[in-house]
């Protein structure tokens with residue numbers, strides 16, 4: 001299906017002023033709504049007597065009513081993507097984007113495997129740098145936005161490509177972020193992809209709700225949750241697990257990143273972020289979630305990330321590369337692709 005050409009670089013998303021969670025969860029009544037809420041899709045939304053004093057009143061009053069007409073367009077566009085996988089983390093800085101990059105380099109190492117990364121970390125897009133695409137821009141055609149390519153079979157889309165400078169801050173409210181994510185899904189010409197890996201911001205924010213709302217119809221195959229071994233990171237992963245369960249996203253498993261330190265000289269391992277409460281293993285066991293693998297802390301991972309090259313290709317014999325490849329293998333198995 002041909003879609004209309006969109007303006008670049010400034011998307012002008014205006015729709016979806018109400019919380020997308022309301023359309024993800026079975027009811028159209030938000031959890032914090034008053035007793036006689038007419039529902040966010042009602043023509044009375046924001047206008048009924050019951051809406052007086054409701055925190056959602058203003059957004060409901062301007063919101064579109066009825067099913068979102070863009071959902072069928074997204075479904076049509078994403079039809080050519082076989083697997084959609086979200087990468088989530090509770091806490092920031094645990095290495096989620098680095099893991100997304102490693103996973104994607106690993107998948108795309110198979111030339112037959114068409115891979116895409118969609119970076120919806122709108123306020124902190126680091127994927128362009130990690131994929132060696134800092135200076136890339138996005139091209140438009142009559143059929144949509146063309147992603148940038150890290151490899152012939154590795155397509156990348158990020159808001160970072162739309163910013164005039166990598167130091168520009170993106171200060172957007174939820175509806176504008178939602179609109180951009182919708183455009184990413186509706187207008188990007190992904191082509192035939194085996195895997196679309198979606199890098200998300202930390203926590204459970206507007207971006208998560210949008211991606212779930214828009215992508216769920218097309219089918220989300222699963223989520224990978226990234227954590228460090230520390231309790232402070234694990235605690236926040238529990239919230240992420242709760243989020244996935246509430247919105248019905250299958251959890252593929254946990255990845256424990258920065259799990260032990262590998263000395264680049266002797267390949268010997270020691271613990272920097274100690275798993276004081278048992279790390280991902282203990283949490284996975286408690287909550288019935290598989291640990292897909294443990295990626296050690298290796299300073300060369302940061303260095304290759306800064307250079308935008310594949311760690312796996314630069315250091316094929318390192319324990320971290322083995323960990324990435326084992327995780328990819330396990331993800332493929334869980335998705336029925338291996």
Ligand SMILES: Nc1ncnc2c1ncn2[C@@H]1O[C@H](COP(=O)(O)OP(=O)(O)OP(=O)(O)O)[C@@H](O)[C@H]1O
Nearest residue numbers: 092093094095096097098202258296297298301302
């Ligand atoms: N296994 C690892 N070994 C060494 N350094 C790592 C490893 N994983 C990530 N890093 C480094 O940790 C830092 C944070 O990584 P990254 O930006 O991927 O985290 P994030 O969880 O995506 O952060 P944000 O919350 O900002 O999205 C980076 O400097 C990265 O190079």
